[in-house]
Amino acid sequence: MNKFNRGLVVALGLLMFGAGEAAWSQTAPVGDAANGKRLYLAVGCFTCHGRSGQGGSYNYPAPALAETKLPLEAFKTFLRVGPKDMPAYTESVPRTTRLPTSTHFCARSRGGARQKIFRS
Amino acid sequence: MRKKFLNQSIVSRRDFLKGVTLTGAAALTTPALSARAQQSPTREPAKVVPQPNLAAETQPSPKDPATQSSSGGDFMAEVLNTLDIDYLAMNCASSFRGLHEAIINHTRNKPEILTCPHEEIAVSMAQGYAKIEGKPMAMICHGVVGLQHATMAIYNSWCDRVPVYIMIGNIVEADKRAPGAEWVHSAIDPAALVRDFVKWDDQPASLQHFAESAVRAYKVAMTPPMAPVLLSLDAELQENPIADRDRLRIPKLAKVVPPVGDSGAIAEAAKLLVAAQNPVVICDRMSRTPAGMARLMELAETLQCAVVDQAGRMNFPSRHPLNQGARRGAVVGQADVVLAIEMNDLWGSLNSFSDRIVRSSRPNFKPGTKIITLGSRDLYMKANYQDFGRFNEVDLAIAGDGEASLPALTEQVKRLTDANRKSAFEARGKKLAEAHHAAREQAKADATIGWDASPITTARMCAELYAQIKAEDWSLVGNGIRITWPNRLWNFDKSYRWNGGSGGAGIGYTAPASTGAALANKKHGRISVAIQGDGDLMFVPGTLWTAAHHRIPILYVVHNNRAYHQEYMYLQAMANRHSRGITNAHIGTTLTDPNIDYATVAKGFGVYGEGPITDPKDLGPALKRAVAVVKRGEPALVDVVTDPR
Numbered sequence: 001m002n003k004f005n006r007g008l009v010v011a012l013g014l015l016m017f018g019a020g021e022a023a024w025s026q027t028a029p030v031g032d033a034a035n036g037k038r039l040y041l042a043v044g045c046f047t048c049h050g051r052s053g054q055g056g057s058y059n060y061p062a063p064a065l066a067e068t069k070l071p072l073e074a075f076k077t078f079l080r081v082g083p084k085d086m087p088a089y090t091e092s093v094p095r096t097t098r099l100p101t102s103t104h105f106c107a108r109s110r111g112g113a114r115q116k117i118f119r120s
Numbered sequence: 121m122r123k124k125f126l127n128q129s130i131v132s133r134r135d136f137l138k139g140v141t142l143t144g145a146a147a148l149t150t151p152a153l154s155a156r157a158q159q160s161p162t163r164e165p166a167k168v169v170p171q172p173n174l175a176a177e178t179q180p181s182p183k184d185p186a187t188q189s190s191s192g193g194d195f196m197a198e199v200l201n202t203l204d205i206d207y208l209a210m211n212c213a214s215s216f217r218g219l220h221e222a223i224i225n226h227t228r229n230k231p232e233i234l235t236c237p238h239e240e241i242a243v244s245m246a247q248g249y250a251k252i253e254g255k256p257m258a259m260i261c262h263g264v265v266g267l268q269h270a271t272m273a274i275y276n277s278w279c280d281r282v283p284v285y286i287m288i289g290n291i292v293e294a295d296k297r298a299p300g301a302e303w304v305h306s307a308i309d310p311a312a313l314v315r316d317f318v319k320w321d322d323q324p325a326s327l328q329h330f331a332e333s334a335v336r337a338y339k340v341a342m343t344p345p346m347a348p349v350l351l352s353l354d355a356e357l358q359e360n361p362i363a364d365r366d367r368l369r370i371p372k373l374a375k376v377v378p379p380v381g382d383s384g385a386i387a388e389a390a391k392l393l394v395a396a397q398n399p400v401v402i403c404d405r406m407s408r409t410p411a412g413m414a415r416l417m418e419l420a421e422t423l424q425c426a427v428v429d430q431a432g433r434m435n436f437p438s439r440h441p442l443n444q445g446a447r448r449g450a451v452v453g454q455a456d457v458v459l460a461i462e463m464n465d466l467w468g469s470l471n472s473f474s475d476r477i478v479r480s481s482r483p484n485f486k487p488g489t490k491i492i493t494l495g496s497r498d499l500y501m502k503a504n505y506q507d508f509g510r511f512n513e514v515d516l517a518i519a520g521d522g523e524a525s526l527p528a529l530t531e532q533v534k535r536l537t538d539a540n541r542k543s544a545f546e547a548r549g550k551k552l553a554e555a556h557h558a559a560r561e562q563a564k565a566d567a568t569i570g571w572d573a574s575p576i577t578t579a580r581m582c583a584e585l586y587a588q589i590k591a592e593d594w595s596l597v598g599n600g601i602r603i604t605w606p607n608r609l610w611n612f613d614k615s616y617r618w619n620g621g622s623g624g625a626g627i628g629y630t631a632p633a634s635t636g637a638a639l640a641n642k643k644h645g646r647i648s649v650a651i652q653g654d655g656d657l658m659f660v661p662g663t664l665w666t667a668a669h670h671r672i673p674i675l676y677v678v679h680n681n682r683a684y685h686q687e688y689m690y691l692q693a694m695a696n697r698h699s700r701g702i703t704n705a706h707i708g709t710t711l712t713d714p715n716i717d718y719a720t721v722a723k724g725f726g727v728y729g730e731g732p733i734t735d736p737k738d739l740g741p742a743l744k745r746a747v748a749v750v751k752r753g754e755p756a757l758v759d760v761v762t763d764p765r
Contacts, residue, residue, distance in 0.1 A: 044692045044702040047685070047764050052570025054577055056765025058689050059475060061604070066569045085475040087696035 043089065059085040190365065192327050193222035193358040199334045199370050201227055205258045205285060207249070207639070209234040209242035211269075213262035215289025215305060218358025220260075231258055234639075234670055237662030239266045241632040243273035243348075244660070246284040248597060248633030251433065251619050252640035254409050256283040256341055263290035263310040263352060271314055272626040277348045278317035279464075279507040280432070280623025281405055281497075283341035284348040290323065292354045311350050316504040319347035327357065327368055335371045344378045344408065344521040345496040378408070380528060381494055381520030389459065389492045389516055390532030394541055396457035396490075398548075399425040400444075402469055403461040404432035406495075406522040410615035413437065415526040416461075422533050424549030426451040431607065432464060433620045438612035439560070441553030446563065446608060452484045460514075462495040462522040464623075467510035477697060492516040494525055507624065563608040575763045576736045578603045578679065584739040585649065585677055586610050588747045592647040595619070598634030600653030600679060601686070601765070616646065628659030631676065635667050635755075638674035647750055648674040652757075654711060654718065655684045661721060667755035668726035675750045676757040677743070678718045680732060683710040685764045718759035731759025 040046060040053075048062035049055060055064035068075065082088035196219050200208075208231040212220060223229060236242040239261040246257035261270055267288050277284045291297045291306045311321040320340040324330035330353070337349040362368070393399045401420060407413055416436055420427045426444040428451060429436040436443055444451045452458065452470065460466050470491070473481045485491075491514040498519045501508050518525065537545070567579035582605035596606055597619045612618055619637045622629035630652050638648035657663075657678060667674055683706075691705040706712075715732070722729030728749045730742045739760065746756035 044705070047689050047692060050570060050577065050763050050765065051575065052573050052577060052763075054569035054579060054763075055566060056578075056763070057604070058693075060472070062765070064566055064569060082476070082696075083474075084472060085693070087693040088476075089696065090699065092699040093696055093701065 043093070044087075048086070062086070188361045190362040191218060191222060191358065192330075192360055192362060193218035193220075194226040195327050195362060195365070195368060196330055196334070196353065196358060197222040197227040197230075199331050200258065201230055202370055203285075203334065203338045203373060204255055205231045205338075207232050207234055207246075208258045208260060209236050209245050209636075210260045211236050211239045211242060211262075211266060213266055213289055213305075214301070215262050215266075215291065215355050216260055216287070216353060216358065217289075218355060219287070219289075219353060222358075234666065236632075236666050238660055239270035240273040240628055241635075241660050241663050241666060243270045243277060243284055243286070244629050244632035245636030245639070245663075245666070247273065247277045247280060247282045247623075247629070248619060248636035248638075249640045250282050250284065250636075251280075252595070252597070252616055252637045256285045256338070257636065258285040258287065260287040260289070262305055263288035264305045264307055267310060267313055272624075272628065273632075274314050274348050275317045275505070276622045276624040276626045276629050278319075278505075278624070280620065281345050281347055281464075282623070283346040285338065285341060286318070286348055286350040288350065288352050289355055289358070290352045291356070292323070293356060296356050310352050314348075314350060316502055317348070318350045319500070321350040321352070323352035323354070324357065325354075327362065330357065331368060331370045335373050338373055339376060342376045344524070345500050346408075347500075378521035378524040379496065379499065379519070381518035381525040383528065385516060385518045386525060386529050387532050389494070389518060390529055390536055392457050392490050392492060392516070393423055393425070393459060394533055394536040396425075396455075397544075398451070398454045399423055399457040399459065400428060400451050400455040401425055401459045401461065402428045402430060402448075402452075402463060402466075403435045403522065404430040404463045404465075405620070406435045406462040407433040407615060408521070408523045412523040412526075413615050415523060415530070419526055419530045419533065421549075422530055422537065422545075424545035424552070426455075426552055428452070428469075430463070430469065431602075431618060431620065432462070432623075434612065434615050434618040438607055438610065441556045442549065443556060444552060444559075446559035447555060449484060453486065455485060455489055457490045457492070458485065459492045459494065461493075461526075462497070463493065464497070464507075465509040466491075466493065466514075467512040470512060475693070490515045492518065494518045494520065494522050494529070496521045560608070563605075567605060567609060570763070572736055573763070574734050574736065575681070575761050576734070576739065577763050578765060579605050580736050581677065581679065581739065581760050581762055582606055582609070582651070584736070585651075585743055587740065588743045589647055589649060589675075592747070592751075593645060595637070595641050595646045595648050596651070597637035597641070597648045597674070598630040598650030598652060600630040600651060600656045603651060603679065603765070606651075616641065616644075627653075627656050630656050631660050631663040632666075634676070635663055635672055635674055638667070638672050638755075639670070642673060642753075647747065650674060650676050652676045652678050654678055654680040654682065654716065657718070658711070658716070661725070664722050664725035664727045664755065664757065671753055672755055673750045673753045674755045675743075675746055676722075676727075676755070678731070678757060678759045680716075680718065680759050680761050681764045682712050682715060682761070683764065685709075688764075718757060722757035728754065728756040729759070730757070732761045733759065734761045 048058045049065050053064060053066035056062045079089045208223065210233060223233065234245065242259045242261065246259045249257045261267055274286065288310055290310050291302055297303050297306055315321060320337060322333040324333050333351060337351055341349040403416065406416065413434060413436060420442050425442065427436045427442050428445055428448045429443065463469060470485050471481050471483050493514050498517060567583060570577045571580055582603060595616045599606060602621065630650055634650035641648045688705055688709040691709060692702045695702050695705055719729030719731040728746065730746060733739055733742055742758050746758045749756040
């Protein structure tokens with residue numbers, strides 16, 4: 001595995017840390033969240049899934065990616081194949097060999113104020 | 121010398137005035153005309169060429185009068201005032217100056233004229249207004265270039281199945297057209313431009329013809345399936361004196377009764393629904409009146425079935441436990457009977473389409489699912505424009521107005537429901553309610569992702585907005601790109617909480633349609649709010665002036681992602697296919713460099729404006745100030761820089 005593919009696996013592994021999938025995460029090295037965020041914006045994931053991974057839409061709803069519970073291999077498949085109207089990020093698309101989904105920039109903010117708004 | 125000259129001047133003026141006193145208007149002719157009159161004192165009056173296709177009252181007088189005591193336009197205005205039309209939106213034009221003057225003076229600005237800087241604004245205002253008010257607004261424009269401007273908005277109204285009462289001016293007779301504009305703005309058949317997407321049109325040849333066609337047009341527009349109608353008004357007919365007013369009669373407008381589905385078919389549908397294990401009701405443009413929502417609730421609660429509201433109208437309360445809009449994929453996938461009420465795109469609701477190099481699709485429903493349609497679309501459609509959507513085979517097609525047919529269907533369902541079925545229904549309803557509440561809790565959690573981010577998330581924007589309006593009698597009259605957060609989290613519990621979309625996805629709908637809806641809401645004291653796309657607003661920014669001029673209370677919240685973002689995403693998809701990356705996808709799709717300052721644009725049009733807001737902490741206070749302006753009866757705009765979706 002070259003360092004670029006390792007970067008992809010590592011970055012995707014950050015998802016697994018966030019989701020708490022113990023079986024995989026026990027062997028996953030720490031990834032580069034900053035680079036992950038940069039790539040996430042650079043290749044256009046944010047246009048449908050939001051800058052914070054909060055989700056959005058294209059022709060169909062684009063799910064939230066923050067704290068996704070998808071296993072690593074399924075996530076890779078979605079990226080490479082692109083379901084429904086999602087563009088496919090094949091390995092020939094520039095910069096996608098290291099495409100990450102870092103959880104730290106998708107992490108939800110915490111706080112009490114927003115709860116008041118929804119308590120209605 | 122000078123004094124003599126002056127004395128001669130004074131004497132000449134006095135003589136001139138004396139001449140006017142004795143001979144009246146004739147003395148005011150110019151010297152040249154007077155000279156010509158002196159040269160040929162016995163000149164015969166100009167011959168009047170009879171017009172074989174027009175009635176007697178359109179014949180101009182053989183003399184050359186300067187005033188008249190009656191006009192066709194006056195009669196036309198009287199006819200319009202019998203039709204329960206309160207407003208006439210227009211961009212003024214010479215071709216209907218006759219009717220325009222009659223309305224402002226003869227019927228004293230009734231219907232009330234709404235001044236619009238673009239014909240598209242006028243039609244879209246009428247479209248939004250009709251959906252709240254339940255009756256049409258009239259719209260009038262120039263017959264050629266004005267109608268050309270209006271076409272996209274007319275198409276939206278057609279696709280949305282909304283009645284708009286359109287009139288255009290035209291000059292039928294060639295010898296009555298002045299050189300220049302009157303020729304390039306006349307046509308033999310001006311309505312041909314829009315005939316594929318209006319329900320009915322006419323070009324009356326006489327005033328009695330106009331009276332009958334005007335009443336017929338209203339009736340046709342308002343009979344489901346509703347749609348725009350058009351009358352072409354000859355300028356001579358509008359402007360010339362009426363020969364004999366006593367010969368003219370305005371027909372009575374009878375009450376419009378919508379068609380109801382066949383009783384046998386309704387009984388069959390009821391049987392299928394009662395026997396089903398997982399019936400699902402999907403609806404789109406069902407609610408025609410405030411009664412619609414209550415009727416659907418009664419059916420759904422009797423069956424305890426899942427309801428998916430496609431939100432072409434305000435069909436079903438968002439927080440009703442049977443509302444399964446957030447789980448439409450799951451409920452359709454499990455359905456054994458689907459009742460589709462007033463659906464525009466049934467195929468799109470039941471199938472998923474894959475936009476890839478080889479386009480493909482797959483059904484979302486199980487094999488063997490029974491599909492019932494109930495709606496008026498099958499009663500009337502046209503061929504050229506493909507707004508009817510892809511053909512979807514069904515098991516039972518009931519042609520009739522959805523809202524009007526619901527009471528009969530509910531009655532049949534109740535008649536067939538015994539104690540056993542009722543017990544099964546209750547168990548089903550309980551599960552659906554649990555699923556609904558779980559989806560709502562998930563939506564609340566999802567909305568907090570990126571809460572403090574900048575650009576501001578649409579979830580945060582919608583949450584802050586709702587916090588400012590939820591205690592008011594609010595009405596969401598526009599939601600440009602159909603952001604889902606209001607549907608997922610706000611409490612849509614009344615018939616006017618939501619006003620549907622454009623119908624034809626023609627961009628430039630939201631601002632004017634929302635303004636028209638806000639006008640309908642005004643007398644009820646409702647706070648009208650529109651989530652307004654930035655690119656969408658740029659098509660029709662003049663709408664803001666109309667809102668200010670006519671004191672229409674509405675809050676425009678600009679969802680400013682600084683792009684035609686849908687097209688940006690399309691380019692992204694194309695670039696990925698070619699493995700070229702999105703580096704250039706901003707070319708032709710973004711509204712930056714410079715960034716448009718919508719608050720300044722609004723102020724320029726006389727509308728209170730704030731923004732651009734980039735820090736989510738500033739949103740609440742800005743929206744609060746803007747809502748205060750709207751509560752005072754005026755429009756306001758807040759520009760919010762947001763994430764794309």
